[in-house]
Amino acid sequence: MDRPVPASLSHLSSRLRTAVRGQPVRLVFVGLLLLTASSSWFAESESSRGVATTAFLMTVVALKIHLVGMHFMELRYAPLALKLAFHGWIAVVWGLIVGFS
Amino acid sequence: MRVERSTSAYSPSSGTRVEAPEPRGRVSHVSDEGSHAPHVPGEVGVWVLVLGEMSMFGVFFAIFMDARAGDRELFARSQRHLNITIGLVNTIILLASSLFVVQAVQAVRAGGFGRASKFFTLALLCGLGFMGGKVLEYGEKLHAGISPVTDTFYMYYYVLTGIHALHVAVGMCVLAFLRKATRNSSRHPKIATVEACASYWHMVDVLWIVLFPLLYLI
Numbered sequence: 001m002d003r004p005v006p007a008s009l010s011h012l013s014s015r016l017r018t019a020v021r022g023q024p025v026r027l028v029f030v031g032l033l034l035l036t037a038s039s040s041w042f043a044e045s046e047s048s049r050g051v052a053t054t055a056f057l058m059t060v061v062a063l064k065i066h067l068v069g070m071h072f073m074e075l076r077y078a079p080l081a082l083k084l085a086f087h088g089w090i091a092v093v094w095g096l097i098v099g100f101s
Numbered sequence: 102m103r104v105e106r107s108t109s110a111y112s113p114s115s116g117t118r119v120e121a122p123e124p125r126g127r128v129s130h131v132s133d134e135g136s137h138a139p140h141v142p143g144e145v146g147v148w149v150l151v152l153g154e155m156s157m158f159g160v161f162f163a164i165f166m167d168a169r170a171g172d173r174e175l176f177a178r179s180q181r182h183l184n185i186t187i188g189l190v191n192t193i194i195l196l197a198s199s200l201f202v203v204q205a206v207q208a209v210r211a212g213g214f215g216r217a218s219k220f221f222t223l224a225l226l227c228g229l230g231f232m233g234g235k236v237l238e239y240g241e242k243l244h245a246g247i248s249p250v251t252d253t254f255y256m257y258y259y260v261l262t263g264i265h266a267l268h269v270a271v272g273m274c275v276l277a278f279l280r281k282a283t284r285n286s287s288r289h290p291k292i293a294t295v296e297a298c299a300s301y302w303h304m305v306d307v308l309w310i311v312l313f314p315l316l317y318l319i
Contacts, residue, residue, distance in 0.1 A: 025207075029200045033193065040189050043318035049177060057314050064310050072199050073303045074142045074296070082141060082148060089155050093162055093311060100166030101319065 028071040035064050054101040058094050065090050143297030151304045154268070158308050161264070162315060165257050172253065179254035180317065182247065184238060188317045191234045192309060198227030199306045202299045205279070209295050214283045217295075221280040224302070228273040235266050258316055265308055272305045 039060040046053050069086050070076040076083075141148060169176045205220035242248075242255075249259040275298045282290040 025200060025203045029196060032196050036189070036192050036196070039314065040185065040318065043314070044185065049173075049319065054319050057318055061311055061314055065307050068199065068303055068307055068310065072203050072306075073300055077139060078141055079139050085152055089152065089159060093159050096159065096163045097166055097311075097315065097319070100163065100170050 025071055028067050032064055032067055035060050049101075051098065051101050055098045058097050062090050062094050143295075143300050144293055147297035147300055151300055154304060155307070158311070161261060162311060165261065165315065168253055168257060175252060176254045179252055179258075182242075182245070183258070183317050184241065185317050187234050187238045187241075188313050191231050192313050194227045194230045194234070195306045195309050198224040198231070199303050201227065202276070202302050205283075206292075206295055206299050209283065209290075209292060214286075214289055218280055218283040221276055221283060225273060225276045225280060228269055228276060231269055232266065232273075235262065235269075261312060261316065265305070265312055268305050268308065272302045275301055 039057055043053070043057060066087070069090075073086075075086055201220045201224040205217040205224065208214070208217035208220060239259075247255055249256045279290065279295060279298050282288075282294075
């Protein structure tokens with residue numbers, strides 16, 4: 001059954017859509033801040049420094065670098081070879097750090 | 102106001118590159134609406150430098166993790182003395198600087214060189230803030246008697262953060278150049294030059310995104 005969307009929610013959704021269309025980099029920036037804060041909070045609350053913790057933190061790092069590369073460095077418009085080289089570096093660094101931990 | 106780029110435009114209808122003069126104040130392959138043709142941001146040469154620097158740091162990360170695997174207890178004990186708050190604030194400062202640089206590049210594309218200069222100034226201030234945090238952190242450690250010769254962890258800590266800080270300093274010189282170039286009303290920089298310089302600054306941010314958890318969290 002369809003429910004009417006509250007006016008404030010509809011307004012928020014509309015503003016979010018406008019923000020994404022007009023300045024997606026600002027949304028990416030907010031996402032990067034949230035990922036940074038949440039991973040720091042997770043690392044501080046987690047007493048063990050096992051492989052699983054390292055793998056989780058490095059996955060967040062990989063996601064953050066992907067966002068910076070694609071949206072800030074504008075690699076989403078780059079040729080495939082450059083995108084592959086950049087993401088290959090992310091994968092190698094993830095593998096090295098998790099592998100040695 | 103003039104934005105120059107030496108590359109060709111891309112024709113979606115024919116799927117081929119068409120040599121065409123760039124319109125004044127705009128870059129044909131990157132419109133405000135977000136329709137983009139494939140291109141290397143900046144210059145190919147700067148990406149050789151960026152990927153080369155990233156590979157060099159990749160080797161440093163591997164050497165650090167190998168040393169850590171040799172003495173986990175020492176690394177964990179020494180890591181507890183690091184100030185996570187300063188590291189976290191520095192991460193936020195560098196992310197903000199990257200956002201300002203993106204907005205400056207967008208302003209240059211739109212022909213708004215005055216706005217671009219303001220964003221480059223903000224990014225430069227963020228760089229100064231990062232360096233200030235680093236000086237504060239080093240001072241705090243040295244005051245507590247923790248130096249590069251204290252133990253293996255701190256040797257790596259000072260070397261890795263020191264080399265990164267050197268890259269931040271180079272990046273700040275690049276930002277200062279862009280700020281000056283965009284303020285100069287008689288001779289504006291080429292968009293490819295602005296993109297290349299911006300890519301270098303983002304690389305500095307990318308390297309810190311790995312260094313922060315590597316040294317402070319993991």
